[in-house]
Amino acid sequence: MLQQILRDMTIDPELLAELSEEQKQILFVKMREEQIRRYEEWAEEGDHKKANKPGKPSKPGHRNVNFLKGLDGQPWVWVMGDHKNDWTIEQILEEEAQAKALRQAEKEAEEIRKREDEETKRRIAEKKKRLEEEEKALRKKQQEEALYQSIKEARLAAEKLEEEKKKREAEDKLEDLRISDAELRRRTVEKMDRVKQRRSSEIYIQWKEMRHQLELSALKSSVEVDASWVEQEKKSKTAEKKMRELAQTAREEYRASLRRTKKLIDAAKMFGQNNSNTGSVKPPLPPKEHLIGVNNRLTQPRPSNRPPRPPNRAAVVEWFQQEERPRGVHLDATGKIAPWFHGIISRVEAEKLLENKGIGTFLVRVSERVWGYTISYKGDERIKHFLIDTSETGYQFFGASQMVHKTLSDLVTFHRDSPIAIKGNEMLEFPCRQAVEPPDYSELLGDVKSQVTFV
Structure with missing residues (x-):
C-alpha cells in the first residue's frame, strides 16, 4: 500500500484519517523523499539536455543575477558577528535595552513636567488674581479718600x-513673583532630570531581571527535554534489543528446521538404498492434523490483482472470508476467537466502545477503507488509531522499517510489552470485548455465539 501511494503521490482523505499522527509523519517524510528523488532525476536529465544542446543567445530584456565573488571564486558572504569589530548579540540587546529604557524615562519625565507646568501656571494665575483684587481695593479706597480731599488737605501729602x-x-x-516663577521653573527642570535618570535605571534593571528569568526558564526546559529524550532513547534501545532477539530466534529456528529437513532427506535416501533390492519404498508421512491448518494459513499466497482499496463493504467481507479467515487471523494462541477482535466497525463506533474504558484498553477492527486492520487504543488524552498493513510476509504497522509479524495475534502479543510508537508509551494491556448480541463480526465469521464473552 505504501508503494502504491508513493507511485501515485496521492492518498485518499478517508485513508489519511485512519492513520495516527506518527504514521502520518512517516508517510509525509517518505512522500517528500520521493519528490526530492524525482526532482533530482529531472534536474540531471535537464542538465544532460543542456550539455548536448547548442547555446542560444539571450533574449532582449532578459535579467540575470550575478553574485559578488571572493578571492576563492565563491560567492562572497558576510555573516554578522564573525568580524572582530562586529558587536555580539548580547551587546546589541544591551544597547537596545538602554535606549528603550531612556526613551521610556524621557516620556514619563515629559508627562511629569507638563503636570508641574500646569500646576505652576495655576498658582501664578491665583497670585495675579489676588494682586488685582488688592489693587482694586486700593483704588476704591483712594476714591473714597478723594471725597475728603477738600476737607483733609493736611493729610494729602501723607496719603500720597x-x-x-x-x-x-x-x-x-510682582518682582518677587517673577523671580519665584523663574526659580520654580529651574527647580522643576532639575527635578525632571532626576526623575528621568532614576526611572531609566529602574526600567533597565527590570529588563535585566526579566531576561535573567527567561534564561533560567530556557535552561530548565532544556534540562527537561534532555531527560525526556534520554528516557525515550532508553525505551527505543530496549525495543530494538527485543526485535534483534526475536530476529535471532527466528534465524536459529529456521536453521534448525533446515538441519532437520536435511536429516530427513538423508534418512529417506538411505532407506531407499536399503530397500532397492525389494523395490518397496514407504511413502513420506503426512503432516500432523493439528499443523495442517497452520501451514495452509502461513503459506497461502495472496492475490496481487485486487484494487488499491476496497470498493465497498461486500468486497471487504469477501476478502476476509477468502484470504484472512483461512489464515486464522481472528484467532489467538489457544485457537479461540481473540477477545480483542471486532468486525467491520467505523472509527466512531470504536471510540464509543472505548470511551468509558480504562487507559490501555484496545481493540482490533477490520478496516473498510484498506485491505487491512486498525488498532483503536484508549490513551491518556484521547483515543488513537494505528493502521495495520497486510502483505505476503505478514502483518505490520503502516510505514517503512516496521517489524513484520507472521500473524495478527503475534503483533498484538509483541506490543503487550513493547510500545507501539517510539515517542509514546502505548502498550496493548486490556482487550475490549464484544458489547452487542450478535457480535459485530458475525457477518465475517457467521454464528460463533458459543465462543463470545460479553462485558
Whole structure:
C-alpha cells in the first residue's frame, strides 16, 4: 500500500484519517523523499539536455543575477558577528535595552513636567488674581479718600506718600513673583532630570531581571527535554534489543528446521538404498492434523490483482472470508476467537466502545477503507488509531522499517510489552470485548455465539 501511494503521490482523505499522527509523519517524510528523488532525476536529465544542446543567445530584456565573488571564486558572504569589530548579540540587546529604557524615562519625565507646568501656571494665575483684587481695593479706597480731599488737605501729602509706598510694595511683590516663577521653573527642570535618570535605571534593571528569568526558564526546559529524550532513547534501545532477539530466534529456528529437513532427506535416501533390492519404498508421512491448518494459513499466497482499496463493504467481507479467515487471523494462541477482535466497525463506533474504558484498553477492527486492520487504543488524552498493513510476509504497522509479524495475534502479543510508537508509551494491556448480541463480526465469521464473552 505504501508503494502504491508513493507511485501515485496521492492518498485518499478517508485513508489519511485512519492513520495516527506518527504514521502520518512517516508517510509525509517518505512522500517528500520521493519528490526530492524525482526532482533530482529531472534536474540531471535537464542538465544532460543542456550539455548536448547548442547555446542560444539571450533574449532582449532578459535579467540575470550575478553574485559578488571572493578571492576563492565563491560567492562572497558576510555573516554578522564573525568580524572582530562586529558587536555580539548580547551587546546589541544591551544597547537596545538602554535606549528603550531612556526613551521610556524621557516620556514619563515629559508627562511629569507638563503636570508641574500646569500646576505652576495655576498658582501664578491665583497670585495675579489676588494682586488685582488688592489693587482694586486700593483704588476704591483712594476714591473714597478723594471725597475728603477738600476737607483733609493736611493729610494729602501723607496719603500720597502712603500711596507711593503701597505702589512700591506692589511692584516689589510682582518682582518677587517673577523671580519665584523663574526659580520654580529651574527647580522643576532639575527635578525632571532626576526623575528621568532614576526611572531609566529602574526600567533597565527590570529588563535585566526579566531576561535573567527567561534564561533560567530556557535552561530548565532544556534540562527537561534532555531527560525526556534520554528516557525515550532508553525505551527505543530496549525495543530494538527485543526485535534483534526475536530476529535471532527466528534465524536459529529456521536453521534448525533446515538441519532437520536435511536429516530427513538423508534418512529417506538411505532407506531407499536399503530397500532397492525389494523395490518397496514407504511413502513420506503426512503432516500432523493439528499443523495442517497452520501451514495452509502461513503459506497461502495472496492475490496481487485486487484494487488499491476496497470498493465497498461486500468486497471487504469477501476478502476476509477468502484470504484472512483461512489464515486464522481472528484467532489467538489457544485457537479461540481473540477477545480483542471486532468486525467491520467505523472509527466512531470504536471510540464509543472505548470511551468509558480504562487507559490501555484496545481493540482490533477490520478496516473498510484498506485491505487491512486498525488498532483503536484508549490513551491518556484521547483515543488513537494505528493502521495495520497486510502483505505476503505478514502483518505490520503502516510505514517503512516496521517489524513484520507472521500473524495478527503475534503483533498484538509483541506490543503487550513493547510500545507501539517510539515517542509514546502505548502498550496493548486490556482487550475490549464484544458489547452487542450478535457480535459485530458475525457477518465475517457467521454464528460463533458459543465462543463470545460479553462485558
